[in-house]
Amino acid sequence: MPELPEVESVLRSIRPIVLGRTIARVDVLTAGVFLNDHLPAEGWRIAAMSRRGKYLVMELDRDETDEPARARLVIHLRMTGQLLLDRKEPVPQKHTHVIMRLDSPEDGELPIWLEYHDTRRFGRLCLLPADGRGEPAGLAALGPEPLEPGFDLDLFACKLARRTKSSLKAVLLDQTVLAGLGNIYADEVLFASGLNPARTAGSLNRSEMARLREATVRVLTRAIDCQGTTLRDYVNGWNQQGTFQNCLMVYGRAGRPCQICSTPIQARRLAGRTTCWCPLCQPDELPQAIQVQTTKTARCRQNGST
């Protein structure tokens, strides 16, 4: 379900409600979904909440005798995970796996419940000690955030240029290149860039790389403005759907006319995922005349990647 815009929308709906509250009670209804690193899950105060790629991270603290203790709760929703807020104690449903009661001991507000729901059970919650031991490898390996200054063209170009054998689609799905794109937004970004998903990442010239970078920022920003894409399961913390499904240009539109040129949208399996594109707006190769003029060697500014 959730790619960067959906996870960001979940964050924005939940963060203002949970900040400063204490996790007073945790009911784990399904073994295996909550990877508890032998830390007690209860008694923590939620000091901060953020998103990194498709991960949600809660910074936790608590007053131990002298020194304050810290921990992190890391959540990945994978395909069908949902975090839902409730003003009263929820009745567990078929796919409810964790229920947390969040109290507000100081200002005496009523408790709030945060429920983890996941039909396919691919998602994971995991409580990490302050030193970060046990951090999911996927979180540690994430590339830059596309909507932050770290999404630097030189570094991006450098990573693309090195992937001479991989399709653009595969590279955009690679979370170590860029954090947060999934199957929907990879296709939408490629359409917005006018780039064919099957092209090799290393074949792009500098201006195509710049176009790809700009389209990524544009598409993700618009999708967040729409609170994400709801195809079936996705909702934010208040159980509200997104609206970006109404703005999709290629994803899920195989066989229907391109909204720009009316050519039927194509679909095929690429990098293990169904991939949709417009054969006219996203041509296989550039006309040769254009290709010659801009090809430049991308140079690495940093050695941040291998």
Added chain:
DNA sequence: ACCTACCTGTTT
């Protein structure tokens, strides 16, 4: 760079 596995539900 591919494949399969992990799950359940929906669509063909």
Added chain:
DNA sequence: AAACAGGTAGGT
């Protein structure tokens, strides 16, 4: 009955 679905980890 079989294929497919927003993701990733692990194996070849």
